[in-house]
Amino acid sequence: MTKFLSQQGLIQFREEAKMIKIDPKWRSLIYEEEREEVRPTIGTIIIPPTQSLTIQNVEISNETDRAIEFGLSVEKGLMKLAVTRIE
Numbered sequence: 563m564t565k566f567l568s569q570q571g572l573i574q575f576r577e578e579a580k581m582i583k584i585d586p587k588w589r590s591l592i593y594e595e596e597r598e599e600v601r602p603t604i605g606t607i608i609i610p611p612t613q614s615l616t617i618q619n620v621e622i623s624n625e626t627d628r629a630i631e632f633g634l635s636v637e638k639g640l641m642k643l644a645v646t647r648i649e
Contacts, residue, residue, distance in 0.1 A: 602637035
């Protein structure tokens with residue numbers, strides 16, 4: 563793959579040094595792109611009575627006899643979890 567990209571002029575590849583470098587003429591395209599504003603991921607989770615759910619290595623258990631609704635928001639690595647309704 564690196565040889566192909568090098569032949570196409572997208573990268574500079576030095577096999578003896580095992581180094582890859584983006585060709586300078588393409589760098590400006592990469593860094594001039596505007597980054598989109600990162601929006602939080604938002605969702606709703608309903609956990610039925612006596613059931614469990616695992617999200618990102620966190621187990622959430624409903625030990626009640628009623629369904630529980632959670633609001634979930636993930637932004638920049640911070641997860642926010644709020645009980646929004648118990649039916």
